[in-house]
Amino acid sequence: MSRKIVFLLIISMVFGLQLAVASATDPDAIDISQNIRNNRFYLESLRLTKLAISSYDEGDYDASSGYAMEAVRYAQLSDDYVALQLKIKETNDAVAAARLRIDWASSSGAAELYPVEYAQARGFFTASLEARKAEQWDTAIEAANNVINVLAYVEAPDGKALPAFYTVRTWASVKDCLWNIAGQSWAYGDPFKWKLIYEANKDKMPQAGNPDLIEPGMVLEIPSIKGEVRKGMWDINKKY
Helix, strand or coil, rough: CCCCHHHHHHHHHHEEEEEHHHHHHHHCCCCCCHHHHCHHHHHHHHHHHHHHHHHCCCCCCCHHHHHHHHHHHHHHHHHHHHHHHHHHHHHHHHHHHHHHHHHHHHHHHHHCCCCCHHHHHHHHHHHHHHHHCCCCHHHHHHHHHHHHHHCEEEEEEECEEEEEECCCHHHHHHCCCHHHHCCCCCCCCHHHHHHHHHHHHHCCCCCCCCCCCCCCEEECCCCCCCCCCCECCCCCCCCC
16 A cells, blocks of 8 residues: 555544544533543544554554554544434433423423423423433434423413303493403403303303303303413402
């Protein structure tokens, strides 16, 4: 093998080592960079580099080329090891962030206020843990991020649950009807959702099939539709 080929092999080997060093000193991985830098593949590539250069200086070009090729191989193994460790760290960070959000939702009462979203988040979190265990790193990261996304707009309750029941008042005083009740902020804030109240209370309506007829004194159930917590009777003196 010519000196030129040996020289090119050594240059390629050195370039491979530089990639390993660059990965190991990534600012995003500063807390684990020292361990990564000193991985056994990297250290072996350094040893082989010295042997390749020493053999080249001594004129043993065949041995030098052999050491150089092995040094390149170990440098690539080092790069692969670094990439894997960074991916594992990214996965662990994502899972930890998801766990914090799950714990917050549980401890703050948000889980009770938004049971649907909380259940979805728990499902994603379990999937994330299972994927991590199976070393499916990207799948684990995606599932953990879904936990954050599902709970992104979930807020802790302020200690004031929305009313679960409402006592109908007169049309003359407040113009009570299912349309107007559904439009109240403590109900749905949307009069078009009047049918939800009707479906939950139609068995107690004065005339079956007639949602327009409600009577003062009737107690209507206000069903939860978004997982919101509803307790007790509507109270005119409370702010919801």
